[in-house]
Amino acid sequence: MTNRNSFINIFSKTKRRRSFSRGWYNFSRNPLSVVGMIILLLIIFAAIFAPYITPFPEHAGAFTNFREASKPPSSTYIFGTDSIGRDIFTRVIFGYRFSLILSIVVLALSIPPGVIFGLIAGYYQGTWIEIIIMRITDVFIAVPPFVLALAVAAMLSPNLFNQMMAISFVWWTWYCRLVYTMTTSLCHEDFVTEAKLVGASKTHILFREILPNCMGPILTKMTLDMGLVIIVGSSLSFIGLGVQPPKSDLGTMIAEGARRLPSEWWAAVFPAIAIIVVILAFNLLGDGLKDVFNIEEV
Amino acid sequence: MKDEILTIKNVKKFFTTPQGVVRAVDGVSLSVKKGETFGLIGESGSGKSTLAYVVAGIYIPTQGSIYFNKQDIGKGYRKRSKYLKKEIRIIFQDPGSSLNPRRNIKQIIELPVKVHNTFKNNHKNQRVEELLEMVELPINYLYKYPQELGGGEKQMVAIARAIATEPSLVILDEPTSALDVSIQAKIIKILMDLQRRNNLTYLFITHDLSLMRNIASRVAIMYLGKVCEVANTSEFFKKPLHPYTQMLLSSIPVLTKEEELLKPQKIVPVGEIPSPVNVPPGCSFHFRCSKKMDICSQKDPEMVEISKTHIVRCHLYKKID
């Protein structure tokens, strides 16, 4: 027994910080990513509680008050009002709701198939299964995602649901690529060979052995993509292929405001700044996560 | 005579690469007996791992056959029955790569127990704890992750995972060469204890000659994908016959027994091992050989049985009819 304890003591000096606290340490060393996270938490909080915290929640929909139309920013309307008298600040906060829902739904729809196809293609490297899956993603990746999403969205009737479908349709390929690349290299690790040799099922190998090792890059890419999906979604809305009036997301608001530039600048500028802020916040957070997971490039 | 558990017959494994065909294993015949530790020695690149992987079923041999208890297993692991997967286990050289960093020790050791269902549900946890105890790791390691463990401890976990299925043959591909000298001795001791308690047969691969002297019952030496000499350990070290073996043994400094137990003796070769892509004609060792004859550069020698326990592949020795 003493012999055994002394042996263990050799190792007990090795650093054993819990992986979570180490992750948080790496993350918090980068002040910008903490800032990004705080901004995001504020935006998410504001979006969830928009009806309670915005000054004029009824302005989110079909509301008109021509007496207050096109007012510049003031203490009542801090971002000014639009051409039919609605408070732009209120509408920006409600617009965040659409942006966040859009990006969450798009990622929720595109990541699972992307990951599964990536795992399968990587596992069956060198077979026709890999060739078929990867050729399909090649086709998708050859066309810029916005153009492809635009084409798909234009075929469908313009609304939030179809906008989400169109973006998801092009987005899964990026996750497929990412997971495919990781899987092909993980398949050469001895722990995968060992699992195969002992007779573990393919489901076990793919989802218990390989997938957990892909989670870091997937999460990081997801965070960075939240911002990108918001850009693509807003761009589709900007050209009228998204949320329809009287409701409006940030892209629609910019489109409406752009018609009144430069005199009523606030109608376009504040929604634009709102988009930039949320995208920036997601990017800062994503950069912080890269440090946590020690990822070079996603 | 003890039964043969593993028989390797003229096994070849070639890899096709852009540089040419690599003859990693080029006609190896060996037999391993039940309960013994069979030492396979060779320099880096001599094809030891490739042979281990062929036996484990990771590679399908280009030619030749492998038998496990007289059952043909030369078709790769996919074609092997569940029973064979339970019976034949491998321990890899690098525990850093053989343990999944995202799974904890319990999950790692539990997998073979689950797959092979050797234990009923409520005994599974007990079995995992028992295995951990066998490799002398504390129970509180169950929920640790591999990166929280030292190199030696990781290899202990890999050992526990290998024996979890109660195998009869364990292939060890340089299990200690990635580790500190002090930890090596500890691991070897545990491996030897486990062998005694569980009646294991080891195919032990290493480039550490003095380790083999201490633990192997028989030794084979490999050079460029071919076996040069097979002998009982005592004969191998007392009267080596092949010039290659003699060269390697002469390069070991004499040490006390205690030192020998601890200090790894890596092979210090004279000259360079040629690439297995351009294997020289004749005996592959001839241009490093001190006893080279004319025939050596023309004809590849055949295996000669000097005695029941000593086989050598060299033109210096003739078949005794």
Ligand SMILES: Nc1ncnc2c1ncn2[C@@H]1O[C@H](COP(=O)(O)OP(=O)(O)OP(=O)(O)O)[C@@H](O)[C@H]1O
């Ligand atoms: N998958 C492969 N493809 C191509 N060549 C290979 C492959 N695996 C091994 N080789 C080559 O086969 C030869 C033998 O390799 P192997 O890994 O079996 O040697 P080894 O004796 O285990 O050496 P080490 O002591 O370095 O582990 C080497 O020249 C190696 O480059």
Ligand SMILES: [Mg+2]
């Ligand atoms: Mg090797």
